[in-house]
Amino acid sequence: MRELSGIYIIWLRDVKKFLRDRPRIIGSVAQPALFLFVLGTGLASSFQVFGSNGGKDFLYFMYPGIIAMTVLFTSFFSAMSIIWDREFGFLKEVLISPISRVSIVLGKNFGGSTIAIVQGSIILLFAPVLKVPITFLSVIKLLPVMFITAMAISSLGIALASRLKTMQGFQALTNFFLMPMFFLSGALFPLNNAPQWMIFMARINPLSFGVDAMRYVLTGDRTLQLFPFYVDIIVIVGIIIAMTLTGIFLFRKQE
């Protein structure tokens, strides 16, 4: 009961602060909008110039990738708020309390994931404007996939944040970890014809499985899949379990 209360309050704090932070909400919608409307539309029309008739399909391909990107950035940055809390002293208030490290990690994870699916869902509103065909049923299927992807990224971020002491470390992580993870996930371009090393990187990239699964539930198109759907789900759940345990272990170990 006490632990549930702890998980709940840590979750509530993150959600409350998110809802209060208007600039953050607007900012996090602006970025995917830019990707979809400018980069996506631009690239799609350039494909027509080069003679292929895949232009229209490209937006359709990219759309789930941008949802995945939103989920990735939101849940990763949420996890990184632990570094802020450490820097501003609030983390100590949590660490000194009688609730367990397990609850702290889970509360933080649920908080980040909740925010991520809210953000991801906002991108769904762009679909009619972009004339990307999505059905109500596919959206229903997308939500749980979005949630577990967010959980996987969050738990990874929390495990990393437990070792990071400063915001400088966070900058480095963004450049050397987050961006490559995004580019090599198949979110922006299909990896089926990519060089071997790229496909290899995609296979060890946690986000690839989320992108793959989201694309499948939204489009139902198997030809663009890197992995079978069930493999995606198993790997994502596996990452959640492994990274959550790692995070708990690291939080217990630190003083």
Added chain:
Amino acid sequence: MESREKTNNNILEVKSLTRKFNGLTAVDGVSFNIREGEVFGFLGPNGAGKTTTINMICTLIKPTSGNAKLYGFDIVKERRRVRNCIGLVFQDPSLDDKLTAMENLYFHSRLYNVPRETINKRCGEVLKMVDLYDRRNDLVRNYSGGMKRRLEIARGLIHYPKLLFLDEPTIGLDPQTRNKIWDYIVQLKSKQKITIFLTTHYLEESEICDRIAIIDRGKIIALDTPSNLKKMAGSDSITVSSDNNRALIDFLKDNFNINIEYDEGNEIKFEVKDSSSFIPGFIKNCPVRILSISARHSTLNDVFLNLTGKDLRDSDASKRDRLRSGMRMRGRLRG
């Protein structure tokens, strides 16, 4: 709240607690007890090991060796139970300034499993105690440094802790605010039956403690009531000037057996055991006209000086420490 059988009224028993950081001994075999209901103080320069000791007792870091029992609970083996019965006000700010005061308190209450139906009442109580009730729905980022500190003290009290830790509760605050904070602490001491463990490097502030441990380089070098400690420093010093200093010196020598070498200055300085009982008799019998007289009681700084051969104020002025406390102050102002 649950507790173990206790053989005496010690709420905290610390036995040769030691902590090393990469070969550097921050706390070196510290032992002391805190009795239920008292205000116990740690006085020492920055870097003396005060916060490290508190962090060990609060289960934030593990001791290298030694142990402590809080309310009968082992600080290493029963961390959760220990955490349950302490309240802690950190040296550095630890509020979420994007939440309101009430939200910060609510968050804390839920972490400590305060019964849901009593949370609002208790938050109201503690906020009134520190005069922040009217601003309970303001974001903490709009609070001043002193208000933040008061809110932290209030937060530390919500779950009715057995022992409240105040780690340098007035650091980085202006003198006026500092006095106000101490008023709250004195009030707390008299109104609530609470045991307080505080650290400070301000001498004046340690006077409100029932007992003080003076700590330097990780070791407790003296532990007693403030008045007993001051007796240790020995004498009070008296400064007199008169219209005939040479006669005055002879008078002091004949009547009080005080030997002073004459110098050209127009003031005479000497030391006596207890200035308050000395002065009346001295003035009554003095053969010369006294132009001015002043007495200075021995302070805890004299005690510190006596024990370590250095001044409490000077000894904390190492460059790194100053930098640290400067950053701390910025932390408090940041908003």
